Amino acid sequence: xxxxxxxxSASGDAPSVRMFSDAPDPSPGPGEALVRxxxxxxxxxxxxxxxGYMNADRDAQPITLGHEFVGVVEEFNPATPAQQExxxxxxxxxxxxxxxxxxxxxxxxRNGLSNHCRDRTVLGIAGRDGCxxxxxxxxxxxxxxxxxxxxxxxxxxAEPLAAAMHAAHQLHFEGKPYITVLxxxxxxxxxxxxxxxxxASVRLIGKHEKKLAMCEKWGIKHRLLRxxxxxxxxxxxxxxxxxxxGLRTAMQLxxxxxxxxxxxxxxPRVDDPVDLSPLVVNEIExxxxxxxxxxxxxxxxxxxxxxxxxxxxxxxxFENGAKAIEAASSAEQIKVLIDF
Amino acid sequence: xxxxxxxxSASGDAPSVRMFSDAPDPSPGPGEALVRxxxxxxxxxxxxxxxGYMNADRDAQPITLGHEFVGVVEEFNPATPAQQExxxxxxxxxxxxxxxxxxxxxxxxRNGLSNHCRDRTVLGIAGRDGCxxxxxxxxxxxxxxxxxxxxxxxxxxAEPLAAAMHAAHQLHFEGKPYITVLxxxxxxxxxxxxxxxxxASVRLIGKHEKKLAMCEKWGIKHRLLRxxxxxxxxxxxxxxxxxxxGLRTAMQLxxxxxxxxxxxxxxPRVDDPVDLSPLVVNEIExxxxxxxxxxxxxxxxxxxxxxxxxxxxxxxxFENGAKAIEAASSAEQIKVLIDF
Numbered sequence: 225x226x227x228x229x230x231x232x233s234a235s236g237d238a239p240s241v242r243m244f245s246d247a248p249d250p251s252p253g254p255g256e257a258l259v260r261x262x263x264x265x266x267x268x269x270x271x272x273x274x275x276g277y278m279n280a281d282r283d284a285q286p287i288t289l290g291h292e293f294v295g296v297v298e299e300f301n302p303a304t305p306a307q308q309e310x311x312x313x314x315x316x317x318x319x320x321x322x323x324x325x326x327x328x329x330x331x332x333x334r335n336g337l338s339n340h341c342r343d344r345t346v347l348g349i350a351g352r353d354g355c356x357x358x359x360x361x362x363x364x365x366x367x368x369x370x371x372x373x374x375x376x377x378x379x380x381x382a383e384p385l386a387a388a389m390h391a392a393h394q395l396h397f398e399g400k401p402y403i404t405v406l407x408x409x410x411x412x413x414x415x416x417x418x419x420x421x422x423x424a425s426v427r428l429i430g431k432h433e434k435k436l437a438m439c440e441k442w443g444i445k446h447r448l449l450r451x452x453x454x455x456x457x458x459x460x461x462x463x464x465x466x467x468x469x470g471l472r473t474a475m476q477l478x479x480x481x482x483x484x485x486x487x488x489x490x491x492p493r494v495d496d497p498v499d500l501s502p503l504v505v506n507e508i509e510x511x512x513x514x515x516x517x518x519x520x521x522x523x524x525x526x527x528x529x530x531x532x533x534x535x536x537x538x539x540x541x542f543e544n545g546a547k548a549i550e551a552a553s554s555a556e557q558i559k560v561l562i563d564f
Numbered sequence: 565x566x567x568x569x570x571x572x573s574a575s576g577d578a579p580s581v582r583m584f585s586d587a588p589d590p591s592p593g594p595g596e597a598l599v600r601x602x603x604x605x606x607x608x609x610x611x612x613x614x615x616g617y618m619n620a621d622r623d624a625q626p627i628t629l630g631h632e633f634v635g636v637v638e639e640f641n642p643a644t645p646a647q648q649e650x651x652x653x654x655x656x657x658x659x660x661x662x663x664x665x666x667x668x669x670x671x672x673x674r675n676g677l678s679n680h681c682r683d684r685t686v687l688g689i690a691g692r693d694g695c696x697x698x699x700x701x702x703x704x705x706x707x708x709x710x711x712x713x714x715x716x717x718x719x720x721x722a723e724p725l726a727a728a729m730h731a732a733h734q735l736h737f738e739g740k741p742y743i744t745v746l747x748x749x750x751x752x753x754x755x756x757x758x759x760x761x762x763x764a765s766v767r768l769i770g771k772h773e774k775k776l777a778m779c780e781k782w783g784i785k786h787r788l789l790r791x792x793x794x795x796x797x798x799x800x801x802x803x804x805x806x807x808x809x810g811l812r813t814a815m816q817l818x819x820x821x822x823x824x825x826x827x828x829x830x831x832p833r834v835d836d837p838v839d840l841s842p843l844v845v846n847e848i849e850x851x852x853x854x855x856x857x858x859x860x861x862x863x864x865x866x867x868x869x870x871x872x873x874x875x876x877x878x879x880x881x882f883e884n885g886a887k888a889i890e891a892a893s894s895a896e897q898i899k900v901l902i903d904f
Contacts, residue, residue, distance in 0.1 A: 340819075340846060394847075471840075480680030489844045491839070492838060495834070497833060498840075500826070502852075503850065504826050504828065504829045504852040504853065507680070508852050509849065509851050510843065512843035512844040512847045514844060
């Protein structure tokens with residue numbers, strides 16, 4: 225089968241991405257489903273992997289990319305009666321899914337933090353081939369049926385929307401706080417929509433007039449980064465920039481004792497390390513934020529609570545998958561989709 | 565009068581510290597008191613200033629160092645009836661004091677966050693000459709009377725103990741968490757004592773066998789850094805190391821969704837920037853922590869809840885103040901005191 229794979233940098237070669245036509249057909253293990261993707265999305269994490277920015281041992285591992293998908297299950301391999309029940313509900317439906325395949329037995333899993341399972345694999349990111357392939361496997365329990373009213377172009381946003389909604393769940397505040405979302409990329413444009421549904425005064429700060437302009441139709445305040453003052457008066461700053469400059473700006477904008485939600489990772493820049501002393505001096509709370517609830521996101525998509533369709537800026541056939549990834553690196557693009 | 569001053573690095577010279585014999589006598593402004601210190605303590609922040617590690621505009625400002633003191637008020641200049649009442653309670657008593665001199669009018673002051681006053685000066689750190697001098701000024705409202713039962717060697721710990729107790733107040737947890745205090749220096753040895761009074765399983769991790777051994781008499785668990793595993797299983801890590809390696813270790817030790825309390829600042833190392841991506845991947849909460857309540861610390865000292873006397877490793881007469889600062893830089897020392 226075909227698979228779009230990161231070829232690693234362990235050999236010392238530049239990391240890169242390449243379409244393989246002869247990747248071995250996957251076979252679902254006990255408790256897993258074999259999924260045929262029908263649509264997939266390119267995420268900034270994919271780009272980070274391709275650039276070799278993920279951590280060192282991951283660089284050593286060639287892996288099929290991709291973790292945002294809507295697909296059809298071609299084969300179930302249930303291992304328990306509960307999984308057999310689940311199969312009945314999923315059969316014939318389109319599915320989306322949680323990307324963390326967990327053990328169910330470690331201290332994290334037993335304590336309600338299974339997204340942080342000690343032995344997890346992560347679809348297309350760590351130890352598990354991803355969805356940029358003709359077929360891939362995920363645990364049956366990870367899958368969520370897509371309601372009929374949610375088409376593929378919407379359903380494919382379930383995973384990033386879940387991540388954006390998760391950020392809102394991590395906040396706890398009283399009154400009506402000022403929230404700034406930093407970064408007008410894929411994730412920032414989802415986050416700002418989710419945050420704008422809280423009882424809060426929300427704005428988006430970014431570098432791209434065209435992307436910021438999307439806020440107009442959503443009735444959300446927005447400003448160009450170069451036009452804002454650096455008064456530390458925001459109760460919450462959600463950093464979706466994926467850059468050390470973003471964290472620096474967040475530390476300038478957040479008020480003392482305020483909260484920075486860090487939604488995106490960045491590689492440490494040797495030439496330009498971030499000074500973290502403002503965190504101590506201003507007693508800032510910095511909270512890392514990763515994956516959220518897929519079923520929650522599917523409900524939000526069904527209720528049309530978030531405009532995702534407007535974020536789609538281009539689409540590629542799967543055979544041109546490498547070009548899709550290249551396109552997604554461009555500042556002109558927001559969400560790039562892959563059609564199978 | 566005499567004053568031990570940081571001479572700044574604005575001229576491009578190496579930053580340094582020097583005793584001046586002809587510093588101008590300070591005069592208390594409206595609402596201020598003129599304090600004659602009797603004992604003072606050297607803090608790591610003093611060392612950071614001397615090394616030119618504080619932020620750039622501060623480097624440009626020569627300043628009298630010192631912010632840990634117990635002293636006697638020589639002159640009060642009350643500006644309001646409330647301050648006159650306060651003077652009655654302070655007169656003839658030894659005093660300790662909060663180091664943040666605040667405006668009382670900005671949004672932070674009006675919202676109960678006066679330690680983060682927008683227009684504050686900070687004793688011996690920012691915009692206000694410190695206590696390593698024959699006399700210095702502080703607002704009357706900053707002063708706290710020292711009870712008779714608390715001698716000078718104890719009272720001089722009010723400020724750093726307040727900072728340690730503040731860290732404990734910033735934590736919120738259920739059950740009995742695992743807490744690791746990282747760093748067996750001045751602040752770590754105070755923090756671990758305070759944390760050990762919570763309903764928690766507490767240990768101190770450091771590099772110095774002799775300093776760790778102090779935990780024996782306090783009944784607190786302790787381990788050498790080189791002897792510990794890096795399993796991410798601590799609910800809370802309190803980083804008192806003041807080094808980027810400390811933050812790295814903290815990110816390795818804390819469990820996913822756990823809390824890192826960052827008690828100390830460090831200069832970003834150009835050759836060795838810290839990778840913050842574990843904060844996002846493991847959804848860690850990082851909380852900056854600075855000053856605490858001086859009166860709370862005085863109460864704790866009066867009730868002998870913390871052993872501070874054991875931390876004193878040497879003392880210098882004020883005329884040798886520059887040597888006191890040099891001594892405090894040594895890994896052999898814990899708390900270095902200055903006698904006036």
